[in-house]
Amino acid sequence: MNVEIITIGDELLLGQVVDTNSAWMGAELAKEGFRVRGITSIGDEAADIKEAIGRLLGKADIILVTGGLGPTKDDITLQTLCEFFETKMVFSERIYKDIEAFLAGRPGAMNELNRMQAMVPKKATVISNSVGTAPITWFERDGKILVSMPGVPVEMKTVMSNEIIPRLKKYFKVPSIQHRHIIVGGYSESALAIKLEEWESNLPDFIKLAYLPQIGLMRLRLTASMNDQHELSRVLDAQVEKVKPILGDAILALDDITPEVVVGNLLLQRKMTMATAESCTGGNIAHLITSVSGSSEYYKGSVVAYANDIKHNILGVSESDLNTYGAVSQQVVEQMARGVQSRFNTDVAVATSGVAGPTGGTPEKPVGMVWIAVAVRDKVVSECFQFGKLRDRNITRATIEALVLLKKEIEK
Amino acid sequence: MNVEIITIGDELLLGQVVDTNSAWMGAELAKEGFRVRGITSIGDEAADIKEAIGRLLGKADIILVTGGLGPTKDDITLQTLCEFFETKMVFSERIYKDIEAFLAGRPGAMNELNRMQAMVPKKATVISNSVGTAPITWFERDGKILVSMPGVPVEMKTVMSNEIIPRLKKYFKVPSIQHRHIIVGGYSESALAIKLEEWESNLPDFIKLAYLPQIGLMRLRLTASMNDQHELSRVLDAQVEKVKPILGDAILALDDITPEVVVGNLLLQRKMTMATAESCTGGNIAHLITSVSGSSEYYKGSVVAYANDIKHNILGVSESDLNTYGAVSQQVVEQMARGVQSRFNTDVAVATSGVAGPTGGTPEKPVGMVWIAVAVRDKVVSECFQFGKLRDRNITRATIEALVLLKKEIEK
Known part of the structure; x- marks a missing residue:
């Protein structure tokens, strides 16, 4: 039609x-x-x-x-x-x-x-x-x-x-169509296509696969129609089961939902609370989390620590570490996560510190370098990312990666 | 053409x-x-x-x-x-x-x-x-x-x-065109049209006026073309001078720029620093402010105080006022602004507290009610707004109104 x-x-x-x-x-x-x-x-x-x-x-x-x-x-x-x-x-x-x-x-x-x-x-x-x-x-x-x-x-x-x-x-008597969504973090479109090559080439002809890219994420959609809806359901579910071990914990959700909703649902299920400490993302993680109605059930708040003295005075980051390693460093981002977790008294916390650009880059810490830390109870992990040159895009990518990392750590 | x-x-x-x-x-x-x-x-x-x-x-x-x-x-x-x-x-x-x-x-x-x-x-x-x-x-x-x-x-x-x-x-040998922009806060399109009726009806025919609405803001654009560019410039400037006393401090800018850039420029000029304390806007003010490259010159950070204990513990809002008046109140929002201003040691601060919706409304404090406070040095003012029912829109409107109110207070 x-x-x-x-x-x-x-x-x-x-x-x-x-x-x-x-x-x-x-x-x-x-x-x-x-x-x-x-x-x-x-x-x-x-x-x-x-x-x-x-x-x-x-x-x-x-x-x-x-x-x-x-x-x-x-x-x-x-x-x-x-x-x-x-x-x-x-x-x-x-x-x-x-x-x-x-x-x-x-x-x-x-x-x-x-x-x-x-x-x-x-x-x-x-x-x-x-x-x-x-x-x-x-x-x-x-x-x-x-x-x-x-x-x-x-x-x-x-x-x-x-x-x-x-x-x-x-x-128009359109036959019923069913879909399955797989939301995947950490892959570019081409890298994901290579990873899924064998699975994709073995998909039955009547099942269509679409790659729906978003900044920092890939949404995969399987689509098919059949008269027997139960059989269709079974066939699609079987394909999802086949792809799960291939992608492992890169799968963010098996539903067409956003990372902020994924994280929110997980926190609600586990009755956990969350806080954020944001430098380069400047409040965007807080903004996404609180754009979800009902987020006050699990989200307590954020410290947007743009200036170094806020990182020190409010979040308790060591002044000497700030001086020795700089604000964009593993030491500082982990202390930011720990700091907001203890001051806001939450189960989990996320922190970001990076060079959003377009200015402020150095040879050692170029524009697009972002450290992200996640604290879950008494464990803290961190990862360094190198994004691109566009400020808006770097802020969005750091936000999505922070939520993806948090989701993985909560589930561990 | x-x-x-x-x-x-x-x-x-x-x-x-x-x-x-x-x-x-x-x-x-x-x-x-x-x-x-x-x-x-x-x-x-x-x-x-x-x-x-x-x-x-x-x-x-x-x-x-x-x-x-x-x-x-x-x-x-x-x-x-x-x-x-x-x-x-x-x-x-x-x-x-x-x-x-x-x-x-x-x-x-x-x-x-x-x-x-x-x-x-x-x-x-x-x-x-x-x-x-x-x-x-x-x-x-x-x-x-x-x-x-x-x-x-x-x-x-x-x-x-x-x-x-x-x-x-x-x-196509198109004659040169000139524009003037007037960014106006606090008016709906129809209310602004009524306010400007006389001025608009006296505009020369060759000057076109466009109303360009955005959530929480109106952009007005005057457009004209003429062979003599100096004369054209003079004529357009004269019209802007005429509209200034009619709109007074509702004019946010005489340039096609966003409220976060207006506020940023003002803070840079006056060498002032800023912090925010956000409840219902959930970090969106911080996000807008920090989307501007170079904002670290004047912006120190934010406390997103979604939970009441954060308002009390981190921002120093009185527990008894929280209990007596509730989080969405003049007392609390003014203490939030004062609290972040003193803790972050900034010249100015903005705070928001409201019911973004769709749930959480009561007969006294319906969905869409938002208190906004602005602290400039040792003065604090606040205002209560009643927006609509849509969460996203309420967050955006509260964000824009907060920036508009801040701009007015800095200039006072």
């Missing part, structure tokens, strides 16, 4: 907004066996919208349209769809009630502009929007589907997951 | 990569008076690439193509362009030398695949890539331009800024 995505809005062309919706939709659709063939971004102009829809209906089975549904007059998507499908706007009592319920209790609730959002194309099936006021409309023509939905990411994602994808699977 | 952007790569359609390039290009081109009319993302398929180029050359003056230039065999953009423009690939001695120089000193440097990248279309002007090995090619046909460049953001940005935009301006 071929899908074309159309995103509408002048703000996309002016670069005021990055279109993150299309990538999300592409990834979710691929998981269900739909294939996005193209993404087209255009402005709020009726002629451009009609041209794109007309052309793409000729080659795709499904067109997903986002944006241009706001209550103001520059939002013309619905009116344009009416013209394209030769229908008219009618008032929907049901949608009016939905909007009223959604806005209940908000200051200046139901105004004329919101009331107008209950006007919907007569020929379309209107799907309720549970998290906003813009209507979602579903058009059918000659066995093809066009869906118009809001461009606000949270609204688009909610309706795609709960309504659109299930309806598309039913309409 | 109308521009169409084509981004090529299966990874875009599968959602493995978010296309951030197009928004960046759209924003940079808009600043120079070029108008992006559409963005088309397609896979690595010759037929799709030729169809898109053929169709878009019919309606645009300029086509900018990114991606599909890697050394592996699924990268087919250049070969496809050769077929489209009816030319052939030839070996370029100059590009070969460029690639050799770029790879010099790298392990496993010049291999067969890199050597192949010196093969370029005969009809095209080849522009050197100073930060990578993929060639940049410039085609002309009937007064229209097509440029092919790498999809790697750092390579695309470098060549767009240094080569492509200057060449396009020259080729």
Whole structure:
């Protein structure tokens, strides 16, 4: 089933907004066996919208349209769809009630502009929007589907997951697909491909393997479809079992979750608490850990020790070691981990110290060199990494490696 | 001048990569008076690439193509362009030398695949890539331009800024454009539009005003072109002078810079040092501040005090105040700011404490309530904000508001 995505809005062309919706939709659709063939971004102009829809209906089975549904007059998507499908706007009592319920209790609730959002194309099936006021409309023509939905990411994602994808699977009788995810740390894409060469070449043809790289991580996804779901489950699980001994403790998770969630789950299971002492990562580990709702159950906090006197005064790092070995050293990073663990009274701690760049490098300690230490109860281990030249990327990589190292040590 | 952007790569359609390039290009081109009319993302398929180029050359003056230039065999953009423009690939001695120089000193440097990248279309002007090995090619046909460049953001940005935009301006004799930026905190888009109504309606027609919203901030941009650059400069500056008294200290900067850079510059100028004590922002303020290269000049560090005992033990917040008023309170947030300021021995400090959500809200302290305190030397001020329901957004808004409040207090 071929899908074309159309995103509408002048703000996309002016670069005021990055279109993150299309990538999300592409990834979710691929998981269900739909294939996005193209993404087209255009402005709020009726002629451009009609041209794109007309052309793409000729080659795709499904067109997903986002944006241009706001209550103001520059939002013309619905009116344009009416013209394209030769229908008219009618008032929907049901949608009016939905909007009223959604806005209940908000200051200046139901105004004329919101009331107008209950006007919907007569020929379309209107799907309720549970998290906003813009209507979602579903058009059918000659066995093809066009869906118009809001461009606000949270609204688009909610309706795609709960309504659109299930309806598309039913309409096109798409066979059920299953996936298995393997999240792997410490490998580049090419190194991982070499490591997995034999396993990969022995995969049955109907199982597809995708490498999904992220900074500091590789996500592997096995995908297959079969009528017998139990058998499919068995076959996929068997492949995962085969890959486990090959990758060993480089496997971070057998689920599509982030390292901060992996670490959080592990700490929750073992009823352990955590603290961080960050120099070069500058609070990014704390930020990732606390981006997870419920992290206050296991995370007590961090000392971002950017200045050396903070490493000494707050974390208790030896002044003479700071002078002898420098801040970016095994001695200092291990004392940072130990220091925050004892001062914050936690079971585990992570510390980072490195040269994020672009300045501050020396021949012995070049830009991208990062020491990471992990303390679990009374054991402390540390590792030195050499990343690249880009500051942002170095901060992200050090953050991910710190979480990967912590996960390994907790499980030991 | 109308521009169409084509981004090529299966990874875009599968959602493995978010296309951030197009928004960046759209924003940079808009600043120079070029108008992006559409963005088309397609896979690595010759037929799709030729169809898109053929169709878009019919309606645009300029086509900018990114991606599909890697050394592996699924990268087919250049070969496809050769077929489209009816030319052939030839070996370029100059590009070969460029690639050799770029790879010099790298392990496993010049291999067969890199050597192949010196093969370029005969009809095209080849522009050197100073930060990578993929060639940049410039085609002309009937007064229209097509440029092919790498999809790697750092390579695309470098060549767009240094080569492509200057060449396009020259080729199309685009008049010079000037901009003025005004970064404003504390206003929604509609509230700001009301505040600026009179000033905006009195702007000369040839000056365009754009509202560029970001979470917690509004960027205003004035744009105009004129033959006399001195006069243009004078006219735009006069408009900025007029808006200053209307917005007062809501103006965060008169330059297109981020709040963390604004605060950093201010601290550098005044030779002041800074620390943060973060509860609900969980290290995100530290992360933003330290994402700026050179921040170690003024930033000493942070205590992320997620647990109450850290607020008490490390920051010295009164236990009885924690019990009486709760962690999310004026008393506690002010003591956090004071505590980190004195323990880290800095001139200024910022503290946050709030309910990021989605859980943890109560009727008195609902999700989205955040207290922010700023200490500058011996003065401390605090403010209570009520944000929304989304955790990520609340963390970002609290972070921005904290930096805005700090900037105001430093300047007082």
